[in-house]
Structure formats: C-alpha cells, structure tokens
Amino acid sequence: MDDAQKDDIDVDTQDNGTRSTHEKQLLQIQSEIEQMERENMEPKSWFMQGEVTAAKRPRNSALEVDLDFEHNAKPPPVDTQEMLVSLEDLMKKRIIEGQFDDVQRAPSLPSKPPRELKEMDESKSKKGLAEIYEEEYAQKTGLAPAPLTFSDEHKKEATILFKKLCMKLDALSHFHFAPKPVIEDMSIQANVPALAMEEIAPLAVSDAAMLAPEEVFKGKSDIKEETELTQEDRKRRRASKKRKFKAETAKREAKKMHQNAAASQSNDKSGKEDILKELRD
Structure with a gap:
C-alpha cells in the first residue's frame, strides 16, 4: 500500500471520528451508489443475459443457479410412500374381488348435427308457377312465414308434450292444488242474445219493413285518400265526373x-x- 493511500485512510478515519451521524449516513449512501454504478458498468453474469447457450457460460454453472423455465408437459407426481401404499392396497383389493375390467373409453360426440332427410313429394303440384314464385319471394322478404319442415313439426310436437309433462309434474310437486294454465284458443262468438225471446213483429211481414234506417238509406262513406282508392273506385269516380261534365255541357x-x-x-x-x-x- 502506498504512503498516499495510507494517508487518505488515516484522514478518513480521523474525519469519521469528527463527523456527525447524518454525514456518516450520507457517506454510506454515496458508497453504495458508487458500488451499484460499478456493478452496472461491469459485464453482466451469464444468467442475466437472456438466452445463453452452453458455449457462453462456464461448465456445470447451471447447477449452481436456481433457474425458472417453462415445461412443455405437466410434471409427473412425486412418488411418496403413502401413494405407493394406496396403489398396492387398490391392486390387492381388485385381485381378491376378481375385477380385471379396463376403463371404458367415453364415446366421442359428433361435432356436426346429423343431416336432415328431406321428403321428396313426387305428386304434381296443384299451384301454378306464378304462385310458387310468389310464395318463394314472400318467404325471402319475410312477408310470409316459411313452411314447417318435417323436423320442425317434430320439434313443435315435442315442445307441446314437454309443456304437458311440466304441467303434470308441477301439479304433483306442489302441496296445494295448481290450476291448469290458461291456453289461448280462437273461438267464434255469435252476436246474438243469450235467451231467445218472442218477437213482437207479426208473422206476415216483408223483409223490407224489417230493415233498419241505415240499411235503407246508406249514408256517404268516409272520404278516402288517393292511395286508399281501389281500381273500381277510380273507375266509378271517373264515370261520375264524365256524367256531370256531360250534364253541365x-x-x-x-x-x-x-x-x-x-x-x-x-x-x-x-x-x-x-x-x-x-x-x-
């Protein structure tokens, strides 16, 4: 060691004896910063350089470092004494009971639905070609619902049967009486009185005398717009205009x-x- 370095060490020791605690902490932090900067400037070790081959690192150096790397396969379970004993007991039990059946493989489910078999109607259609084109156009544009196929009919029938089954199960599973649900059905109700009463009119009377005033003198209908008129209405209006024009002329x-x-x-x-x-x- 040179005399100059000895003098610096002696000066530092003397200074440390006279410095305060805050100054000593600042000097310690400064020395740590200088050490970190020196480490950053020095070349990094092989396990801090990313992907490294065997030629770029010392021999057997990978055994000295705890490395984290991904496995392509799941690691096998560790053989413990408890696991070996349980397997031996299971094998002895199956040998005593005579169970030598293998595990049955689960059947693979089809990924695609089965193709629908369409029924071919060989009878001649009673509709004309224009009507067939009209129905196809209405179905494409959504103006008319598409006809039910064979599978759709089966689905509809299965849905009705499932609803009936659910209704019966609900009635059985409840502790109280469950009334039947209201099923909407179209019914035609005649606009007639509930009781047939005796008519006051005499038997010998004409049908004209029994008509109401609205049926005898038909009032003017509501005014229609130009888009609401039919072809017959336009012809009738044109003929009426012609008659009025001829009468005025x-x-x-x-x-x-x-x-x-x-x-x-x-x-x-x-x-x-x-x-x-x-x-x-």
Whole structure:
C-alpha cells in the first residue's frame, strides 16, 4: 500500500471520528451508489443475459443457479410412500374381488348435427308457377312465414308434450292444488242474445219493413285518400265526373240556344216595328 493511500485512510478515519451521524449516513449512501454504478458498468453474469447457450457460460454453472423455465408437459407426481401404499392396497383389493375390467373409453360426440332427410313429394303440384314464385319471394322478404319442415313439426310436437309433462309434474310437486294454465284458443262468438225471446213483429211481414234506417238509406262513406282508392273506385269516380261534365255541357248548350232564340225574336220584332213606322210616315 502506498504512503498516499495510507494517508487518505488515516484522514478518513480521523474525519469519521469528527463527523456527525447524518454525514456518516450520507457517506454510506454515496458508497453504495458508487458500488451499484460499478456493478452496472461491469459485464453482466451469464444468467442475466437472456438466452445463453452452453458455449457462453462456464461448465456445470447451471447447477449452481436456481433457474425458472417453462415445461412443455405437466410434471409427473412425486412418488411418496403413502401413494405407493394406496396403489398396492387398490391392486390387492381388485385381485381378491376378481375385477380385471379396463376403463371404458367415453364415446366421442359428433361435432356436426346429423343431416336432415328431406321428403321428396313426387305428386304434381296443384299451384301454378306464378304462385310458387310468389310464395318463394314472400318467404325471402319475410312477408310470409316459411313452411314447417318435417323436423320442425317434430320439434313443435315435442315442445307441446314437454309443456304437458311440466304441467303434470308441477301439479304433483306442489302441496296445494295448481290450476291448469290458461291456453289461448280462437273461438267464434255469435252476436246474438243469450235467451231467445218472442218477437213482437207479426208473422206476415216483408223483409223490407224489417230493415233498419241505415240499411235503407246508406249514408256517404268516409272520404278516402288517393292511395286508399281501389281500381273500381277510380273507375266509378271517373264515370261520375264524365256524367256531370256531360250534364253541365248539355245544360249550357240548351241555355245558349234559348238565349239565341230570344235574341232573334226580339230582333224580328224591332225590325217589324221599324217598317211599320216608316210606312206611317
């Protein structure tokens, strides 16, 4: 060791004796920072450099370091004394009972649904080609529901049977009476009185006398828009306009002829008066 280094150490020891606790802590932190900087500047060890081959590290150095790496397969269970004893007991038990059956493999379920077999109707269709195209177009555009296939009918029937079964099971599983659910069904109800009463009208009477005023004198219907008119309504309106136009034209012509006749008569009368006046003079 040189004399200069000895002098520096002596000076440091003397300074440490005179420095405060805060200054000593600052010096310790500074020395740690310098040590870390030196370690960062030095080349890193082989296990801190990422992927390293055997040629880039010392021999058998991997045995000295605890490495974390991923396994492609699940590690086998560790053979313990308890596990070996349980397996031996299981094998002895199966040999005594004579159970030498193997584990049955579970059947693999089909990944795709089975193909639906469509029924071929060989009878001639009673519909025309235009009606068939109309039904196909209505089904594509969604204006009409698609016809039920053979499988759809089976699904519908299975749904109805399942509902009936659930209804019976619910009734059996309850401690109190469960009424039947209300099933909506279309029914036609005639608009007639519940009791058939005797009619006051006499037997010998015509049907015209029994009509209501609305049936005898039909009022004007509601005004329809242009888009609500049918082809018959447009024809009826056009014919009505034509009849009104012809009646008005004939009326104007008759009035014009009457005016012309009256004017001609007045002219003839005035001409006769003029001639008589001249003769008198």
